[in-house]
Amino acid sequence: MSSAATAQTLDKNGQEIKAVGFKRFGFDSEVALDVLRSLYLRPHYAPATTEPKDAAIKADSEEDKFSLFQSKSIYYPETHSISYTTLSRFPPVKLLPPSERKRILVTGGAGFVGSHLVDRLMILGHEVTVIDNFFTGSKTTVSHWIGHPNFEMVRHDVVEPFMIECDQIYHLACPASPPHYQFNAVKTIKTSFMGTLNMLGLAKRVKARFLITSTSEVYGDPEVHPQPEDYWGHVNPIGPRACYDEGKRVAETLTYGFQRQDGVDVRVARIFNTYGPRMNPADGRVVSNFIVQALKGEDMTVYGDGKQTRSFQYIHDLVDGLIALMNSGESRPVNIGNGDEFTIGEFAELVREIVEKVQDEDGVKRERRVNIIYKPMPTDDPQKRRPDTTRAKETLDWQPRWTVRMGLEEMVRYYKAKMEEGSL
Ligand SMILES: O=C(O)[C@H]1O[C@H](OP(=O)(O)OP(=O)(O)OC[C@H]2O[C@@H](n3ccc(=O)[nH]c3=O)[C@H](O)[C@@H]2O)[C@H](O)[C@@H](O)[C@@H]1O
Numbered sequence: 001m002s003s004a005a006t007a008q009t010l011d012k013n014g015q016e017i018k019a020v021g022f023k024r025f026g027f028d029s030e031v032a033l034d035v036l037r038s039l040y041l042r043p044h045y046a047p048a049t050t051e052p053k054d055a056a057i058k059a060d061s062e063e064d065k066f067s068l069f070q071s072k073s074i075y076y077p078e079t080h081s082i083s084y085t086t087l088s089r090f091p092p093v094k095l096l097p098p099s100e101r102k103r104i105l106v107t108g109g110a111g112f113v114g115s116h117l118v119d120r121l122m123i124l125g126h127e128v129t130v131i132d133n134f135f136t137g138s139k140t141t142v143s144h145w146i147g148h149p150n151f152e153m154v155r156h157d158v159v160e161p162f163m164i165e166c167d168q169i170y171h172l173a174c175p176a177s178p179p180h181y182q183f184n185a186v187k188t189i190k191t192s193f194m195g196t197l198n199m200l201g202l203a204k205r206v207k208a209r210f211l212i213t214s215t216s217e218v219y220g221d222p223e224v225h226p227q228p229e230d231y232w233g234h235v236n237p238i239g240p241r242a243c244y245d246e247g248k249r250v251a252e253t254l255t256y257g258f259q260r261q262d263g264v265d266v267r268v269a270r271i272f273n274t275y276g277p278r279m280n281p282a283d284g285r286v287v288s289n290f291i292v293q294a295l296k297g298e299d300m301t302v303y304g305d306g307k308q309t310r311s312f313q314y315i316h317d318l319v320d321g322l323i324a325l326m327n328s329g330e331s332r333p334v335n336i337g338n339g340d341e342f343t344i345g346e347f348a349e350l351v352r353e354i355v356e357k358v359q360d361e362d363g364v365k366r367e368r369r370v371n372i373i374y375k376p377m378p379t380d381d382p383q384k385r386r387p388d389t390t391r392a393k394e395t396l397d398w399q400p401r402w403t404v405r406m407g408l409e410e411m412v413r414y415y416k417a418k419m420e421e422g423s424l
Helices: 033-037 062-067 112-123 178-183 185-206 242-262 286-296 315-327 344-361 390-396 404-421
Strands: 073-076 081-084 103-107 127-132 151-155 168-171 209-215 266-271 300-303 309-311 333-336 341-343 372-375
Touching: 033 112, 073 404, 103 112, 103 185, 112 127, 112 315, 168 185, 168 315, 178 185, 178 242, 185 209, 185 242, 209 242, 209 315, 242 266, 266 315, 286 300, 286 344, 286 404, 300 344, 309 344, 315 333, 315 390, 333 390, 341 344, 344 372, 344 404
Parallel strands: 103 127, 103 168, 127 151, 168 209, 209 266, 266 333, 300 372
Antiparallel strands: 073 081, 309 341
C-alpha cells in the first residue's frame, strides 16, 4: 500500500493543510480535510478519521471504517456490468440551531463543482436541495447523501421554472467543458439565459440571495493580462465558444438587471480553470485528459504548440471562495482562481511527472514513459489566462492555498483508485 495516506498536504507557504474553509462573514465553512477526503478518496489513500461510537457498527478494518461513508461501484469484467452500493450510514453533519441552518438550493449540484459544494454545505449542517438534469452531472457524485434528512435531489432542467422556499441559491447549472458545451450550442445558451432567468425569478419571489458561477471565458481571448474584473473582455460573438462565453455574459447582464430593477441580492463568481476529483474523466478538459492518458499509458495530447497558458485552481480553494462570496457583502463580480500560470506544454510535463511519482509510490511498473504529442489547436482557444484576484483578497480575504502539485497528486490518486476498481 502507498505511503500517501500519511503524506502531508502542504500549502503554498509550506504549512500543512488540515482543514479547508474558515469562519468569515458570520458563516462557518471550516471542515477537516480528512472528512472531505473520506467522501472521494479510497481507503489506502485517506483513511476515515471519524470513528462510529456505536460498538455494534464499529468497523473491523480501515477498509470497513472507510466504506461507512462512501458509496462504491464494483465492476465485473466477465459480464461488463457494474454494481452500485448505497450507504446505510451517512457522514456526520453538524447540528446547527434552526436560526443558523440555511435552506440552500444548488443548481447543477450533481456536477463536479456542485458536488464538492454540496459536501461542504451538508457537513456544515445546512439543508441542501440539488437540481440537476444529469446531462454532464452524475448521481454518483452525491449518492452518499441520498436519503439523508437534510438532502434532496430533483431531476430538473433549469430551462423550466422551479419553485422552492430557500435562503440561498448557488446557480451552477450549465455544461462547462468545451466539447460538452459545443455539443448542443443552442441548448447551452438557452441554459445560460433561460436557466438564469428562472433562478433569478425564483430568488426574487422567495427573497433568496443568488450567486451565479460565471467564468473566466467572459474575458474571451484576453488582450489584458492578468485579467481584472473591470476588463470587458475580447469575445468572438459568433465562434464555436460563443454559446458558453456569450451565454455567461448575458447571464451576468440578467443578474445585474434583476439587482437594479428588483433589488435581488446577487453575487457573481468568475471561475478560472478548476480541477479535482469527480471531474468527469471523459470531460475533455486538459487536466482530466492528461491524467487519464498518462495513467493509461497513452500519449498525452497537447493542442496547438502548447505555448498557450492557463492557471489552475484546486476544487477546495474554489469552494472556499464561493462560500465566502455568497456570505460576504460583495455584489460586484469576483474572480476566483489561482494565479499559478503554466504553458500547456509545461503542464503536460508536470502531470506526467506526478503520475509517475504516484505510480512509483504504489510500486506500479510502467511499460514505457508516455509521449507528449501535438494536435490541432481548437478554434478561438484563448492564448493566455491568469486571474487578477486582488478583489477577492481585499473583499473576501480569500487567496488560493493549494499548490498545483498538491492538487494534482490528490487527483491522480483519485483517478488511479477509480481505474483499479474498473469504474474508469
Ligand atoms: O475554467 C475556465 O476558466 C473556463 O475554461 C475552460 O476552457 P479551457 O480553458 O479551454 O479549458 P480546457 O478545455 O481544459 O483547455 C485548456 C487548454 O488546454 C488545451 N488542451 C485541452 C485538452 C487536451 O487534451 N489538450 C490540450 O492541450 C486546450 O486547447 C486549452 O488551450 C472551460 O471551457 C470552462 O468551463 C471554464 O469556464
